[in-house]
Amino acid sequence: MIKINNLHKSFGNLEVLKGITDYVNKGEVVVIIGPSGSGKSTYLRCINYMEEPTSGQILVGDVDITDQNMDINLIRRKVGMVFQHFNLFPHMTVLENITLAPMKLKGLSKKEAEQVAYNLLDKVGLREKANEYPNRLSGGQKQRIAIARSLAMNPEVMLFDEPTSALDPEMVKEVLEVIKELVNEGMTMMIVTHEMGFAKEVGTRLLFMDEGKILEQGNPKEVFENPKEERTKLFLSKVL
Ligand code: ADP
Ligand code: MG
Numbered sequence: 520m521i522k523i524n525n526l527h528k529s530f531g532n533l534e535v536l537k538g539i540t541d542y543v544n545k546g547e548v549v550v551i552i553g554p555s556g557s558g559k560s561t562y563l564r565c566i567n568y569m570e571e572p573t574s575g576q577i578l579v580g581d582v583d584i585t586d587q588n589m590d591i592n593l594i595r596r597k598v599g600m601v602f603q604h605f606n607l608f609p610h611m612t613v614l615e616n617i618t619l620a621p622m623k624l625k626g627l628s629k630k631e632a633e634q635v636a637y638n639l640l641d642k643v644g645l646r647e648k649a650n651e652y653p654n655r656l657s658g659g660q661k662q663r664i665a666i667a668r669s670l671a672m673n674p675e676v677m678l679f680d681e682p683t684s685a686l687d688p689e690m691v692k693e694v695l696e697v698i699k700e701l702v703n704e705g706m707t708m709m710i711v712t713h714e715m716g717f718a719k720e721v722g723t724r725l726l727f728m729d730e731g732k733i734l735e736q737g738n739p740k741e742v743f744e745n746p747k748e749e750r751t752k753l754f755l756s757k758v759l
Contacts, residue, residue, distance in 0.1 A: 520544045520676060520707045521566065526575035531732070535561045535660055537731035539575070543676075548702055550739060551711045553728035554754060559711045562728070563678045566709070567598040567611065580675060592624050599669035603681040605661040607653040613640070614649040617668045625672065632671070636754055639667035644699050646704040659690030663697055670701075677701065679710040719743060729749045 521543040528536040535558045536538045543549055551559050564570040566577060568591060577584050584594045607616050617639060618632035627635070636758050640646040643663040647731040651662055662682055669677065679698065681689045695717050698701055700707065702721045712718055718725060727748070735748045744759065 520549070520580065521568070521709075522576070522578040524576040524578075526562075526565060526577065527573045528558075528565055528570060529573045536565070536572075536631075536729050538641070539700075539731075541726070541733060543707060545707050546705045546723075547707055548721050548723045548726070549709045549726060550722035551709060551726045551728060552713070552715070552754070552758075553726075555733075557582045557728045558731040559728050560626055560680050562698070563600065563680050563709060563711060565688050567678060568594045587748040595620070596672050597623060597674055598676045598678060599672060599674035600671050600680070601662070601665050601682050603684045605658075605665045606684075607661055607665055609653050612650050612652055613645070613656075613664050616653070616664060617671050622669070635671050636667070639670050642670075642700070643667045645661065649727050657690060658686045659693045662690075662694045666694075666697055666701075676709070679708065679712070681711050681713065683712070683714060711758075713758065715743070726757065727754065 523539055523541045524537055526539040539562060553559055561570055565572050570584055579597050582593065582597065614636055617636040618629065621627045621632040621635060622629060637646060640649060643666060645660060647662055648656060648660060656664065657715060671673040682698065683694050686694065695714065699721060724736060725743065726733050726736040726740045729750050735742060735746065735751045742751065743755065746755055
């Protein structure tokens, strides 16, 4: 589903991604952990082209998103992304947040887009919030809406960048439940998370990133129980 070949990304003189090569199969749930500043967010942002790679190649399905002539909207349709801070449009209702992109980028009529939106609101359990504005929602509700908004484009892949890190503890579970439902439906996902229990439960593969590289990877349980690299051991000793 995704092929990443020798991906490099620098900001000025700062080399943040130092040659990442990886494959993500359809239906895989790749969980990514690693110290702050190791390049996890930049890695995900390159995969939906919010950051332009400095060099290397990224294929999503059979589309080379690093191709010069790539249509950015096509990438946004294929690859959904959910952020730590939700990034809902504050001046739009929940329904407008969800219907905007399908109408603009996929050419759905308002009626069609609202149909899709209501189905997704049911899925995340928030149909009654359709006409609310984001500032009237809890953090957990905002994040569930952000997930629904992303799913409205019917993406082939979903990227999650610390989706629960900004939430109060009692709201973490409701968001993880929604993500777990996507796992059960076979959605291909890459998830940066600090929720180690969740990573172990849903991850088909775990990547440990350090200083712009994938330092270690494997079955999540095996990496947690038996990390091979010293840096992985050190990191896990702090977070587990
Ligand atoms: P992580 O998500 O693992 O904490 P990031 O990918 O956010 O790491 O950041 C990796 C490094 O890249 C950090 O040193 C960060 O300051 C730097 N960085 C990220 N985005 C930018 C940017 N837009 N401009 C300059 N430096 C950036
Ligand atoms: Mg980050």
